[in-house]
Amino acid sequence: MTAQHGTAPGTRRRSEASRRAILTAAFELVGEVGYAKLSIEGIAARAGVGKQTIYRWWPSKGAVLFDAFLMLSEGEDDSAALPDTGDLEADLKTVLRATVAELNDPRYDEPMRALTTEILHDPALAAAYAERLDRPMKELKKQRLRSAQRAGQLSRDLDLDVAVEMLWGPLLNRWLQRGGPLTPEYADSVVETALDGLRPR
Amino acid sequence: MTAQHGTAPGTRRRSEASRRAILTAAFELVGEVGYAKLSIEGIAARAGVGKQTIYRWWPSKGAVLFDAFLMLSEGEDDSAALPDTGDLEADLKTVLRATVAELNDPRYDEPMRALTTEILHDPALAAAYAERLDRPMKELKKQRLRSAQRAGQLSRDLDLDVAVEMLWGPLLNRWLQRGGPLTPEYADSVVETALDGLRPR
Amino acid sequence: MTAQHGTAPGTRRRSEASRRAILTAAFELVGEVGYAKLSIEGIAARAGVGKQTIYRWWPSKGAVLFDAFLMLSEGEDDSAALPDTGDLEADLKTVLRATVAELNDPRYDEPMRALTTEILHDPALAAAYAERLDRPMKELKKQRLRSAQRAGQLSRDLDLDVAVEMLWGPLLNRWLQRGGPLTPEYADSVVETALDGLRPR
Amino acid sequence: MTAQHGTAPGTRRRSEASRRAILTAAFELVGEVGYAKLSIEGIAARAGVGKQTIYRWWPSKGAVLFDAFLMLSEGEDDSAALPDTGDLEADLKTVLRATVAELNDPRYDEPMRALTTEILHDPALAAAYAERLDRPMKELKKQRLRSAQRAGQLSRDLDLDVAVEMLWGPLLNRWLQRGGPLTPEYADSVVETALDGLRPR
DNA sequence: GTATAAACGAGACGGTACGTCTTGTCTTTTC
DNA sequence: GAAAAGACAAGACGTACCGTCTCGTTTATAC
Numbered sequence: 001m002t003a004q005h006g007t008a009p010g011t012r013r014r015s016e017a018s019r020r021a022i023l024t025a026a027f028e029l030v031g032e033v034g035y036a037k038l039s040i041e042g043i044a045a046r047a048g049v050g051k052q053t054i055y056r057w058w059p060s061k062g063a064v065l066f067d068a069f070l071m072l073s074e075g076e077d078d079s080a081a082l083p084d085t086g087d088l089e090a091d092l093k094t095v096l097r098a099t100v101a102e103l104n105d106p107r108y109d110e111p112m113r114a115l116t117t118e119i120l121h122d123p124a125l126a127a128a129y130a131e132r133l134d135r136p137m138k139e140l141k142k143q144r145l146r147s148a149q150r151a152g153q154l155s156r157d158l159d160l161d162v163a164v165e166m167l168w169g170p171l172l173n174r175w176l177q178r179g180g181p182l183t184p185e186y187a188d189s190v191v192e193t194a195l196d197g198l199r200p201r
Numbered sequence: 202m203t204a205q206h207g208t209a210p211g212t213r214r215r216s217e218a219s220r221r222a223i224l225t226a227a228f229e230l231v232g233e234v235g236y237a238k239l240s241i242e243g244i245a246a247r248a249g250v251g252k253q254t255i256y257r258w259w260p261s262k263g264a265v266l267f268d269a270f271l272m273l274s275e276g277e278d279d280s281a282a283l284p285d286t287g288d289l290e291a292d293l294k295t296v297l298r299a300t301v302a303e304l305n306d307p308r309y310d311e312p313m314r315a316l317t318t319e320i321l322h323d324p325a326l327a328a329a330y331a332e333r334l335d336r337p338m339k340e341l342k343k344q345r346l347r348s349a350q351r352a353g354q355l356s357r358d359l360d361l362d363v364a365v366e367m368l369w370g371p372l373l374n375r376w377l378q379r380g381g382p383l384t385p386e387y388a389d390s391v392v393e394t395a396l397d398g399l400r401p402r
Numbered sequence: 403m404t405a406q407h408g409t410a411p412g413t414r415r416r417s418e419a420s421r422r423a424i425l426t427a428a429f430e431l432v433g434e435v436g437y438a439k440l441s442i443e444g445i446a447a448r449a450g451v452g453k454q455t456i457y458r459w460w461p462s463k464g465a466v467l468f469d470a471f472l473m474l475s476e477g478e479d480d481s482a483a484l485p486d487t488g489d490l491e492a493d494l495k496t497v498l499r500a501t502v503a504e505l506n507d508p509r510y511d512e513p514m515r516a517l518t519t520e521i522l523h524d525p526a527l528a529a530a531y532a533e534r535l536d537r538p539m540k541e542l543k544k545q546r547l548r549s550a551q552r553a554g555q556l557s558r559d560l561d562l563d564v565a566v567e568m569l570w571g572p573l574l575n576r577w578l579q580r581g582g583p584l585t586p587e588y589a590d591s592v593v594e595t596a597l598d599g600l601r602p603r
Numbered sequence: 604m605t606a607q608h609g610t611a612p613g614t615r616r617r618s619e620a621s622r623r624a625i626l627t628a629a630f631e632l633v634g635e636v637g638y639a640k641l642s643i644e645g646i647a648a649r650a651g652v653g654k655q656t657i658y659r660w661w662p663s664k665g666a667v668l669f670d671a672f673l674m675l676s677e678g679e680d681d682s683a684a685l686p687d688t689g690d691l692e693a694d695l696k697t698v699l700r701a702t703v704a705e706l707n708d709p710r711y712d713e714p715m716r717a718l719t720t721e722i723l724h725d726p727a728l729a730a731a732y733a734e735r736l737d738r739p740m741k742e743l744k745k746q747r748l749r750s751a752q753r754a755g756q757l758s759r760d761l762d763l764d765v766a767v768e769m770l771w772g773p774l775l776n777r778w779l780q781r782g783g784p785l786t787p788e789y790a791d792s793v794v795e796t797a798l799d800g801l802r803p804r
Numbered sequence: 805g806t807a808t809a810a811a812c813g814a815g816a817c818g819g820t821a822c823g824t825c826t827t828g829t830c831t832t833t834t835c
Numbered sequence: 836g837a838a839a840a841g842a843c844a845a846g847a848c849g850t851a852c853c854g855t856c857t858c859g860t861t862t863a864t865a866c
Binding site: 522523547561563588592598599 | 637638639716719720722723724726729730732733737748755756757758759761762764765766768769771772773775776777779780781782783789792793796797798799800801802803804
């Protein structure tokens with residue numbers, strides 16, 4: 001039950017080598033020349049592939065980029081849970097600091113901005129992103145929060161979606177809009193403020 | 202005290218009519234055809250203006266779009282403070298619901314996505330945005346929070362920047378990434394959760 | 403030994419239809435709007451062709467025009483010799499009168515002026531013109547003179563190149579510079595004067 | 604009797620300095636960048652003059668070029684007759700060799716080609732050229748021939764216009780179309796052939 | 805083992821838009 | 836009131852890519 005398609009008479013014989021070359025080229029190129037100058041033509045040339053091979057299998061430039069990200073994330077261990085030492089605040093700071101580090105990593109900055117741009121203007125891609133890349137990550141985050149909730153460290157009636165977005169939203173926004181320095185200290189500050197709330201205790 | 206520049210010998214005589222026509226055309230067009238199909242050529246044609254007149258005064262498509270937003274926002278009353286009834290939670294809900302309504306308004310959706318895209322890839326534009334459009338708004342928000350802080354409704358040592366970002370960040374992120382329904386109820390939920398914090402009280 | 407190219411892997415598949423459409427459009431347009439207003443853009447539009455298809459195959463506007471002339475001249479019978487009734491003077495008058503008629507024909511006037519302009523400023527084009535269009539014609543003319551020479555009607559030591567240029571040069575010059583009326587009588591006069599020479603006999 | 608316009612009531616205060624600067628700039632520029640890249644804009648910049656000053660006084664780029672030639676030729680002695688040693692053939696060879704030398708002079712090549720181009724497409728300019736530049740020269744040539752005619756060295760009933768064109772036409776044509784080497788020997792050959800005629804004597 | 809049919813690399817095609825350049829007009833300021 | 840300066844609407848320049856469409860050439864079953 002591994003085959004993606006039952007091998008029907010008019011068989012598909014897609015070239016795996018071309019697929020990988022295209023995705024790799026797309027990811028590298030967007031990092032080198034930036035989103036604005038990324039072109040199908042350029043990807044095809046870099047991958048040593050005919051343009052038609054791209055148009056045959058992907059509906060848009062964004063879809064190629066998206067698959068390039070998927071390919072990368074498949075290398076990672078999906079089942080890897082977030083750290084759970086019992087100390088929620090420390091664990092969250094660890095994870096958010098890691099997020100900050102990744103957002104500041106120049107290897108991922110341009111590609112992620114490019115993908116974000118595509119998501120911004122393509123609802124279908126946005127849905128795919130939410131489903132394939134964002135949801136698994138969010139699920140891990142919610143899992144950690146659920147564990148804390150069971151331990152009585154979080155409000156019983158807390159909406160975990162809102163909680164996750166309140167923790168990661170500020171970071172993403174600073175990154176996207178360059179609305180301020182994106183430092184580990186900022187991550188810590190967000191965690192503390194979110195946990196305690198704005199009101200005095 | 203009217204002259205913008207001291208009228209030097211070979212002075213500049215920029216056409217205000219062309220400037221307004223270009224900005225108006227840019228804003229309208231991005232709403233009609235979307236960001237991807239927005240072109241300098243199209244803006245010039247719609248504005249009844251030569252392309253060179255655009256290239257002469259703006260360095261990029263994003264800069265035009267940015268100025269179009271600036272022109273709109275200049276119509277608004279900048280000194281208008283956020284509502285302050287004394288009931289912080291209610292006031293915040295009112296404001297965030299208004300934000301939600303604006304983000305959902307189709308007249309602003311495409312233009313704002315377009316501007317966001319440009320900001321995403323152009324640090325200079327991002328700085329201009331932060332300075333000219335975002336900061337004044339953020340100042341108003343912080344002012345309201347400061348008032349609440351003085352009234353003892355917010356922690357004394359609260360970082361107001363973090364607070365503002367924790368309130369508005371989740372909304373903006375849902376909007377940008379279409380990561381879930383952007384409803385008034387969501388706005389309320391964000392306000393409540395932010396004020397009380399994730400921890401049980 | 404029939405194949406023009408050994409059909410290599412990435413072979414060329416130039417569109418003959420586009421080529422003809424471009425040349426026809428170029429010839430028609432130069433007659434309609436004149437040389438000064440002839441543009442690649444206009445040719446492409448008239449021919450229903452992308453600009454790149456012109457730039458791909460021709461190095462300059464002049465080269466297109468030149469090929470347009472070539473296409474026309476290929477329709478004509480190249481082997482057609484000049485008339486040879488035995489009466490050299492009469493034959494030359496016939497031919498030069500025909501030349502005068504053609505130069506005065508409004509259908510060819512503008513296109514030929516345009517081509518001449520390009521030749522005037524482009525040595526490479528001038529060489530191509532001399533080789534492909536001018537030389538075959540000149541050869542026919544020299545052939546007729548050679549026949550007369552054999553019949554003792556022309557000096558034995560006559561330089562036929564000089565002779566041809568002395569017969570046709572004055573006509574072309576009047577046409578180019580509009581230096582006087584270009585009439586059949588003028589053609590006759592040139593023939594008579596050239597044959598007899600300026601000196602009294 | 605030097606003024607071109609009588610000083611009419613609404614007096615003209617045309618700047619002679621600008622006029623000369625424009626004509627000089629035009630002549631120099633056409634020699635430097637060639638006809639194709641000669642622009643009004645460039646002439647104005649080189650001359651340190653506003654574009655309007657050119658448009659105000661000349662109807663076309665060709666007219667500027669034409670006046671530039673006029674200015675040069677005014678420096679020359681118009682009354683200078685062609686050499687008349689009594690030996691017509693030798694005198695003609697001298698003059699035609701001088702013509703050849705001038706046509707081969709790179710300082711005059713480009714400017715003359717440029718002017719020729721303009722004449723080619725502008726009948727009004729052609730008429731001005733014929734009247735102001737060509738006719739005076741032609742008159743000198745005809746004068747020399749008339750002298751020879753009186754001396755019995757040329758046919759009594761010779762059409763001097765045709766004669767002049769038969770002598771100079773071949774040279775100009777070779778120059779224009781680069782239809783062969785333009786050497787002093789060629790000039791000699793033309794003179795000899797024209798004088799003796801094509802027919803055997 | 806061939807047939808055969810798809811996917812492939814290559815790249816020409818009709819187009820759109822780019823950013824630059826020049827045209828000829830218009831306007832402002834200086835002399 | 837002519838001149839220098841230069842903004843303006845218009846539009847062509849030559850280039851880069853778009854997405855579609857043949858071309859021959861692999862290449863991997865299916866016969």
